[in-house]
Structure formats: C-alpha cells, structure tokens
Amino acid sequence: MRYELYYWPSIPGRGEFVRLACEQASADYVDVARAPRGAGTGLAAMMRLLADRRLDCPPFAPPFLKAGKLVIGQTAIILLYLGERHRIAPKSAAGRLWAHQLQLTIADLVAEIHDTHHPIASGLYYEDQKPEARRRTAHFLAQRLPKYLRYFEDVIKRNARGHLAGARVSYADLSMFQVIAGLRYAFPRAMARFGRGYPRLEALSARVAELPAIAGYLRSPRRLPFNNQGIFRHYPELDSSPAR
Amino acid sequence: MRYELYYWPSIPGRGEFVRLACEQASADYVDVARAPRGAGTGLAAMMRLLADRRLDCPPFAPPFLKAGKLVIGQTAIILLYLGERHRIAPKSAAGRLWAHQLQLTIADLVAEIHDTHHPIASGLYYEDQKPEARRRTAHFLAQRLPKYLRYFEDVIKRNARGHLAGARVSYADLSMFQVIAGLRYAFPRAMARFGRGYPRLEALSARVAELPAIAGYLRSPRRLPFNNQGIFRHYPELDSSPAR
Incomplete structure (x- = not known):
C-alpha cells in the first residue's frame, strides 16, 4: 500500500x-x-x-x-x-503502548518548544510577542527542557539497550533524534554541552543518524532543512548559555 | 481487576x-x-x-x-x-483510532486552556504572568477556542448520532463534557451564549451529565469541584464578553 x-x-x-x-x-x-x-x-x-x-x-x-x-x-x-x-516499534502490546506513551511525551515537549517563540498566540508574528518569548524561553531552557531531557536520558538508561523502548530502534528514537537536531538548530549556545549532560541521548542521536535508511534520507532532497517558519527556530536573542 | x-x-x-x-x-x-x-x-x-x-x-x-x-x-x-x-469506545479498530485521535485533539485544547493562565511558565505563579495571561487569553477566546469548538461541533454533525465517535457514548464524549464544564467555570462570560453557537456540543454535554452512572458520580463526593489550582481557573480579569 x-x-x-x-x-x-x-x-x-x-x-x-x-x-x-x-x-x-x-x-x-x-x-x-x-x-x-x-x-x-x-x-x-x-x-x-x-x-x-x-x-x-x-x-x-x-x-x-x-x-x-x-x-x-x-x-x-x-x-x-x-x-x-512495520518494524519500527516494539512487538508486544505493552511495548507498543510504551513507545506510544514516549511519543506523546515527545509531542508535549515539541509543543513547549513551539511556544518558546509563540507564547501568546500562534496567530501572531514572533515579532509581536518578543518580550514574552524571551521570558518563556528562559524558563523553558532553565526548567522544562532539563526536566524532559533528564527523563528521556533515564528511560534509555533503564532500557539498557541504548535506545528508548524495546529491543530495536523505534519511531520514538527517530523522533527523539529530530527533537535533538531541532534543539541544536534553535539553541546552539544552550545545547553546547548537551553530550556532557545527556550522554545516552547524544549517543542515541548519533546512532539514529547512522542508520543506513536514515543516513541516506538525510542526504536526499526529501529531507527539509530547519528554517524560521517551523517549530524549531533560531532567534539568537532567545538562545542562552548552557544551563548545565 | x-x-x-x-x-x-x-x-x-x-x-x-x-x-x-x-x-x-x-x-x-x-x-x-x-x-x-x-x-x-x-x-x-x-x-x-x-x-x-x-x-x-x-x-x-x-x-x-x-x-x-x-x-x-x-x-x-x-x-x-x-x-x-470496556464499552466506552467504538468497537472497530478504525473507530478506536478515531476516538483516540479526538482525545488527542481534546488534549491539545486542554493544554492551550492551561496556558491561558500560565503562558510564560508552569513553574511561576499566575500573579507573576498576569499581563501575558491577559494577552494570551484574549487570543485564545477570540481565535483558538472557536476553532476547536467549530471542529468538534462539525464532528458531531458528521456522525449524526449526537456524539463524537461511533454508535455509543465514548470516553471522548465524557472528556468533551468535562472540557465544556471547565470552560464554563473558567470563562462564564465568554461562554454565556455557548449553546447558541454550538448547539450539538451543548446537547452532548447535557446528555453526558444525565447518563445514570455519570449523574450518580457527579452527585458523589468522588467528584472534585473545579478550583483555581487546576487547568480550568476562574480569574474574572481574563474572562471576556462572548466572541460569538
């Protein structure tokens, strides 16, 4: 199909x-x-x-x-x-629920990332909510992002197989890779020491990028680059020095 | 169990x-x-x-x-x-995915409702983000809430059975009831003419409240009243006159 x-x-x-x-x-x-x-x-x-x-x-x-x-x-x-x-999720029913649960938590994180540059309304331009964006992003980078990243780092640790859920790479790992890539694009300063704080997430991200199908895709024209119209936007005035 | x-x-x-x-x-x-x-x-x-x-x-x-x-x-x-x-979802696999999809859209709405009073950070008090809350809520009531409510009203209309998904009342209907009750608690002025704009949602909400198991529950001490610590909070300064 x-x-x-x-x-x-x-x-x-x-x-x-x-x-x-x-x-x-x-x-x-x-x-x-x-x-x-x-x-x-x-x-x-x-x-x-x-x-x-x-x-x-x-x-x-x-x-x-x-x-x-x-x-x-x-x-x-x-x-x-x-x-x-397809072979991109755990096999058991419980494993599939777990991957789905992780994906929804990733979705919650993604919504919070979006709102760093649009804290007042998605229908307004960023330029119309800049002071609020600065305030929200500072809290996000200091409090919320570390909370999420600590959680996912811990999930990989508990699984002990180098990724989030089950015995093989799942769509949750692919999404996590995308979130980390997006965070690096949006907040290069805040993410500078990412690997030191979250070594398992860093390793997962590198591993996903090297999967043959993904590596081929990332080199292809099918892969869209990040830009300042999407969820992950780079506004230097929002980026800050590393929180940890 | x-x-x-x-x-x-x-x-x-x-x-x-x-x-x-x-x-x-x-x-x-x-x-x-x-x-x-x-x-x-x-x-x-x-x-x-x-x-x-x-x-x-x-x-x-x-x-x-x-x-x-x-x-x-x-x-x-x-x-x-x-x-x-349990008998609170459609029977078919496709119907279950659909109810789940509606629930996730309800969850998105709930997150936006929460952020009306906490647009900067969930870790800060409301009192520390009041001007931003006023701005966000005005946009929410004028743009986002009508967009969601029109969508759900339309979904009920397409189903033609008086509720959101499938042939019987589902958990999505129960959640919709709770969201409408919460919106009425939080924004009594903005919700004053709710039934005129969204007659199917109004009827669904009344119908859920009269389900024997739900009616009994709502009268019981198990039901917690809304209060200003939760998702739905009543701050009169955020409430506005009806948008439609």
Whole structure:
C-alpha cells in the first residue's frame, strides 16, 4: 500500500516525525503537498482534503496520513499505526503502548518548544510577542527542557539497550533524534554541552543518524532543512548559555 | 481487576478524564492519592511510585494508571487502554483510532486552556504572568477556542448520532463534557451564549451529565469541584464578553 502523507510543504514541522518513520520502515509513501502539482498532489490537494465535507473522520490539522480508506490525524497516532505494520516499534502490546506513551511525551515537549517563540498566540508574528518569548524561553531552557531531557536520558538508561523502548530502534528514537537536531538548530549556545549532560541521548542521536535508511534520507532532497517558519527556530536573542 | 489511578489529590485536572471513563465503565478503581493514607494509598504512595527506580516504563507525570503489572501514563493512552476493555469506545479498530485521535485533539485544547493562565511558565505563579495571561487569553477566546469548538461541533454533525465517535457514548464524549464544564467555570462570560453557537456540543454535554452512572458520580463526593489550582481557573480579569 502506498501511504499518502499530508503536511505543509515548506517546513519539517511535525510532518518530519512521520517522514523519518516511513524512511526507516522503507514504506512506500508520497509526500503529497510537496509532490509536483497534479490530480491528487500539491498543496491544493491537501487543502481540498481538509475541506472535504464527506470525510467521516476529518483531521483537525496536518499532518495526517491516508492509508487506503483510513485518514489518520495526530502525529503520534500516525506513528502508532505505522509501528503496528512495520518494524519500527516494539512487538508486544505493552511495548507498543510504551513507545506510544514516549511519543506523546515527545509531542508535549515539541509543543513547549513551539511556544518558546509563540507564547501568546500562534496567530501572531514572533515579532509581536518578543518580550514574552524571551521570558518563556528562559524558563523553558532553565526548567522544562532539563526536566524532559533528564527523563528521556533515564528511560534509555533503564532500557539498557541504548535506545528508548524495546529491543530495536523505534519511531520514538527517530523522533527523539529530530527533537535533538531541532534543539541544536534553535539553541546552539544552550545545547553546547548537551553530550556532557545527556550522554545516552547524544549517543542515541548519533546512532539514529547512522542508520543506513536514515543516513541516506538525510542526504536526499526529501529531507527539509530547519528554517524560521517551523517549530524549531533560531532567534539568537532567545538562545542562552548552557544551563548545565 | 482493580485499576489504580494515580493523580494529584486536590484538583480535577487531567485525572478527571480518567475518573469519568472509569465511572461510565463501572470499572473497579481506586483513586490512590485521594484514598486514606495506607500501605499503598495516599499521596506518599504516588510519590513513591513516581520515584521507583525499578519501573521499566516510568511515566513522565500523573495521571497514570496501574492495571495489573502495566503502568500507563498519558491521559489519552489510559483512555485508549480502558476503551479496549470496556464499552466506552467504538468497537472497530478504525473507530478506536478515531476516538483516540479526538482525545488527542481534546488534549491539545486542554493544554492551550492551561496556558491561558500560565503562558510564560508552569513553574511561576499566575500573579507573576498576569499581563501575558491577559494577552494570551484574549487570543485564545477570540481565535483558538472557536476553532476547536467549530471542529468538534462539525464532528458531531458528521456522525449524526449526537456524539463524537461511533454508535455509543465514548470516553471522548465524557472528556468533551468535562472540557465544556471547565470552560464554563473558567470563562462564564465568554461562554454565556455557548449553546447558541454550538448547539450539538451543548446537547452532548447535557446528555453526558444525565447518563445514570455519570449523574450518580457527579452527585458523589468522588467528584472534585473545579478550583483555581487546576487547568480550568476562574480569574474574572481574563474572562471576556462572548466572541460569538
């Protein structure tokens, strides 16, 4: 089955977590809004599907995945679904719930990262909420980010296999890699000593980047670079010296 | 099996979504941190479990549910799990994914509601972020809340059975009821004409309140009232006249 991924074409955003999973799974997928404009492709095709009144299960927002007749919204659920069909999740039911739980905690972290530059409203420009962004980011880097990173570092330690969940690399590891890469892009100063504080996360991140399917993908034009329109944005005035 | 629900004892918070599901399912559950202090009960028991180094799958934060040997964190996943075991979710696999997707969108809304009074940092007092809270709440009530409510109203309309997903009341409906009750507590002025704008959500909410198991629960001491320590807080200075 060829999956159809629907996501904004100009940012890695939340769509990237799905792309990484599809790439590692060697799944057949088309990145609909980024494909050349055609009958069922291009941004217009995504907007048409979002506005389709005949959909029984309309997604609230991109990304969403079309898998045959199913239309699945919410990044973590797309990954739950893919994890049941490809070798990118633990095998047991309990293991799959656990990977899903980690993914939702990653999603919570991602939402907090987004709000560092948009603490007042996603509908306003960053420039219209700069003082608030500075205040929120300072707290995020000092309190929230270390809390999340300590948690994930500890999860890898408890698993004792060098990654987050189960016996093999899962979509949660791929997402963690993406979050760490995004944090490095957004906050190079604050992340300068990252590996010293979180050696297991650093090693996991390096390991994911070297997986053959992922390494190939990262070199390909399918991989979108970070930019200041997405979740992870680099505003030097928000970055700070390392908290630890 | 007797489920053990772990959540902060003094607020409805995210624990309430799990309580409503357990009550509607007539599940046997103990609200651990609210039970009289004992061998495995009371707040101390929750803190002990959170700090337990032997847990393979440590939750990031309450609520979490102990079901036999499983420890499940993340509200939406607890509900996904309960929905597979009790008659509070659609029967088909696709229907269950859909209810779960709606629950995650409700969770996104709940996080945005929380941030109306804590736009800078959850670790700061409301009093330390009042101007920012006023700005964020104004945008939330004018833009974000209507976007979410229009979406859920439309979902009920498409289902044509008076509730969100599938052929019977699901945990997503119970959660929607709780969100509407919380919004009414927090923003009585902004919610004054709610039923006029969102008649299906209003009807769903009334219907849930009259379900025999839920009606009994709401009258019981097990139901915690809203208060200004939780997600839904009433600060008159944040409330505004109705946007529609």
